[in-house]
Amino acid sequence: MDMLWNGWGDPAKAAPLPDSVTGLLRDLLGVKPVTTPALGLDDLRLPGTTADPAALEALAEAVGGDHVRTDSESRIRHTRGKSTPDLLRMRAGDFSDVPQAVVLPASHDEVLAVLRVCAQHGLAVVPFGGGTSVVGGLAPRRAAFIALDLRRMNGMLELDPVSRTAVLQPGLRAPEAEALLAEHGFTLGHFPQSFEWATIGGFAAARSSGQASAGYGRFDEMVLGLTLATPEGTLETGRAPRSAAGPDLRQLILGSEGAFGVITAVVVRIRPLPEVRLYEGWRFASFEEGAAALRRLAQDGPRPTVLRLSDETETLIGLAQPDAIGGDLAQSEAGCLAIAGYEGTAEDTAQRREQAAAVLTACGGTLVGAEPGERWAHGRFSAPYLRDALLDVGAFAETLETATFWSRVPDLYTTVRTALTETLTEAGTPPLVMCHISHVYENGASLYFTVVSAQGEDPVAHWAPAKHAANEAVLAAGGTISHHHGVGIDHRDWYVREVGPLGVAALRAVKRCLDPEGLLNPGVLLPTD
């Protein structure tokens, strides 16, 4: 099934907001109803492809005629990703970032062949997995480009139960990968919010991090090997789980966002399917107290599989448990809600749960019980649907995220929150800014912010200064410009500052080596000149 072209996910799962929330948005944030009628796919008049017919013919030779598509619907469905500005542009019928064709290769060799054709014809190439980028990763700075949709490369090539590794193709969606592994009793354990749509190749290209990262690790920690198709040939990495044979080239490809090549196979670490999955809610008096408790567990253990903490605002609004949104606010207790989840064998989860509970209690936490945990688990992939519903009623909703070392977390939290609040308030749309700690490490944590406000006259333009201020705040407070969303176009100028001129020069040297004509996702990750 294809994802909704101008929103998130399965159109059948869309649900309007309860009237209570609509009223709240109106009264609290001054949200005004949208008056422009929504566009349907059939309303759109997309100009025909400008791609050279000779190029299209050569592409058809490479992958078969059925797998080169220039029809409007295919091109529209491969336009941009799923950031809020992306959705707003789609809703407005702005197709300035549309690909000239969609090409669907079936193998590594077909990808190499496509890259050769594109080099000959000067066509840029955007690798396309689930299309869930929220940082402009699918909108290159080049007029003529093709979307290289990897959905036909969706198999499991190998499974080694002794080494606990599997070789997965890039176009495999996460639920498909889990289903294939589950047949053998294994799981990846990678559950980002984009889980239902995102692909293995996209996880690797964008350094994805899932909600169970405390237990299963980030996706970049799961990757043991990679095969990359580039205009200059094939690069294979990962002969051993760990090595002292030089720099780790896997870590150069992870996070390269399609700018260095097309990932055509990923060797991943797999784990036994858990016998038990258990999620519980804890309440802390303040975000500071809760953060200290999370740090204790991240540093001294035992480590839950899922560990997250909402700040006071997010707890109050109920976003911590998306299913509860629109509930009676007055009933919310004060403080901050944390979710601690345990997955594994019955024995291991029972032991970790007992010991973690002792630590959380000692740190001031109160066990709320299983209900908030189950509600979080049930709604864990539903926030993007909620965003669509908010946009439908004239609200603006977007998320952004960062990470830093523990000692800098409080300052990063305050600085970003203040930047967002002040910028949007000055623009006449005072926002709700919510935050949670989404991922914990021994040495630091990530902060995930959700902003809801009225849209303003031109919602894309209205948001831009706030996003700019947030990015500046992230750098000023010592955070990284992205903990798990990636760089894309949207974060690129701050990424360049984060990495510094010599780091950018080194990355450009790699890009010139692998992609000398600059065909791959031009302008994404690195500036084009």
Next chain:
Amino acid sequence: MDMLWNGWGDPAKAAPLPDSVTGLLRDLLGVKPVTTPALGLDDLRLPGTTADPAALEALAEAVGGDHVRTDSESRIRHTRGKSTPDLLRMRAGDFSDVPQAVVLPASHDEVLAVLRVCAQHGLAVVPFGGGTSVVGGLAPRRAAFIALDLRRMNGMLELDPVSRTAVLQPGLRAPEAEALLAEHGFTLGHFPQSFEWATIGGFAAARSSGQASAGYGRFDEMVLGLTLATPEGTLETGRAPRSAAGPDLRQLILGSEGAFGVITAVVVRIRPLPEVRLYEGWRFASFEEGAAALRRLAQDGPRPTVLRLSDETETLIGLAQPDAIGGDLAQSEAGCLAIAGYEGTAEDTAQRREQAAAVLTACGGTLVGAEPGERWAHGRFSAPYLRDALLDVGAFAETLETATFWSRVPDLYTTVRTALTETLTEAGTPPLVMCHISHVYENGASLYFTVVSAQGEDPVAHWAPAKHAANEAVLAAGGTISHHHGVGIDHRDWYVREVGPLGVAALRAVKRCLDPEGLLNPGVLLPTD
């Protein structure tokens, strides 16, 4: 104190072999006594430096006259590393790899200044930490080079107890680093065999792995940030513990072995000093059975802090417990000795020990008790002294190591062992080949081989075909050319095959960007043209 110029460590700690071992070497391996008298430092006649006096003057301006040394002793003490061929060449008075000067900068800025001078004068630069490379990492392919000794940069610049991070200078030796951290109740937990001499910068540059890696991780996993001085300026990496902001540049510098720049600061993860350190011996009927037990713990836990397993030969010879070497062989029981060690809080170590013991027992292991564990711990840094004693009596002794995924471990073990045994037997010096699993991961393990034989007429030349055959065997069996020793000059040609032409091209592109004139460790890691 300086290390022995033609051997390992502190000359005062040298100890001759017991007569029983000498007899064994003679009877079992045909080792003949060395008849050439040993050279002393004073016997050596080193030609004067060929470095341009203008270059030396400019270097003196950069770091101060006292810190540019061209005397024979300084130059000899910075010649090569500590592989067995290195020691044999030193013992033979071969100083073909001697630096033209030794330069000791005191700061990042002085390193940058030295690099500028060297660029102007066409002098190559070899970053020098503890001088413990065993892969030819200090012998570049360039006639005129300086050794850049980082010993004056040996401070702790920052300690953040909340984030559990410290910023260490590169010339800090591991025991000095541990002492500085211990004042604040912390440890790195990095204890490679070179611990007593090696430096923080060297650990990072060569992707070192310590004996307690099962608990504390590899050094590359401890590094959160790096500062690199290059001929093109400064590169700083690591704004957050984890990030999705592009490729991980830390992992491009780790393992770069001085070929991309000089590491001038390392941000490391630190942990609380353990309350308890406990090491025990376990016996398994076979290497296969023991390996299966280690895999169980590595994959399903609980993870000991130290976990290693000697094969039958190593167990029999007693090398598993270096203090026991030369003991009564007849007293050795059959089978394979494993060491499982636990470090941490009293509660945590007791729990992990109990649970790990249940797993090891279920896998066929028999607890031997604390004695072999304590003997291992006591002798854990002494093997290189033993090698000197073996060389003194005319034996040859060398080590090499690799890693692979668990399912390939048996084949890698057999292939490398056979290659070493056959090559040296054909050359008339049938060897003892011993092996242990030195490091374990969820998805694989490392194999560490020790070879002892008679020296042959020209011991360096005699060893070369065996090392060549071992390297070929490693690649043929799917292993990495080095798990923790690094690439240097000795593994370079195999490394190039492991990484493949496009991987090498990408690394060369990075080197050209950071070191356009190819001054840094030329020929180490990557070929010079």
